Amino acid sequence: MNCYETLFVVKPTLTEEETASEIAKIKEVLTKVEAELLAADDMGMRKLAYPVQKNDRGYYTVLFYKANGDAIAEIERNLKINEEVIKFLTVKYVKNKEIAQFEKLVAAANKNAEPKAETAEAAEPAETTEA
Numbered sequence: 001m002n003c004y005e006t007l008f009v010v011k012p013t014l015t016e017e018e019t020a021s022e023i024a025k026i027k028e029v030l031t032k033v034e035a036e037l038l039a040a041d042d043m044g045m046r047k048l049a050y051p052v053q054k055n056d057r058g059y060y061t062v063l064f065y066k067a068n069g070d071a072i073a074e075i076e077r078n079l080k081i082n083e084e085v086i087k088f089l090t091v092k093y094v095k096n097k098e099i100a101q102f103e104k105l106v107a108a109a110n111k112n113a114e115p116k117a118e119t120a121e122a123a124e125p126a127e128t129t130e131a
Contacts, residue, residue: 001036001066003102008079008088009058012045019059022084026063029078035067039109052086064106 010022023042030037043060052058067075072090079088093102 001068003066003093003099004072005062005064005091005093005102005105006075006088007060007062008085009048009060011084011086012055012057012059014059014084022082023061025082026079029075030063030065033067033071033074035065035071037063037065039064039106039113041109041112055086058086062109064102064109
């Protein structure tokens with residue numbers, strides 16, 4: 001299995017729920033093609049370098065995964081037919097230095113995802129019992 005990184009940009013006109021749904025669809029495709037999702041980095045809404053389909057902004061997401069080479073065609077096919085995805089890019093990591101960098105990126109993405117989970121737990125009030 002090879003190491004891959006896929007960055008895709010979703011239209012900015014979607015609500016948060018619709019954006020999360022589109023990201024979940026792409027993650028489902030990864031599970032269908034038996035790819036191992038190592039990390040996901042939601043970079044959020046950002047300005048595009050140039051207008052794409054009359055959009056100046058987009059919601060960026062990066063997925064780091066391991067998959068067989070034939071799985072990439074299916075993943076990219078699903079990205080192409082999804083009307084909410086305006087751009088995507090898949091990068092393959094082959095050389096030892098590239099794989100070392102890939103592992104650093106995965107670790108950083110997982111590290112960034114942890115504080116979000118901790119803040120969600122902190123936001124929930126603790127149950128107290130009155131005596």
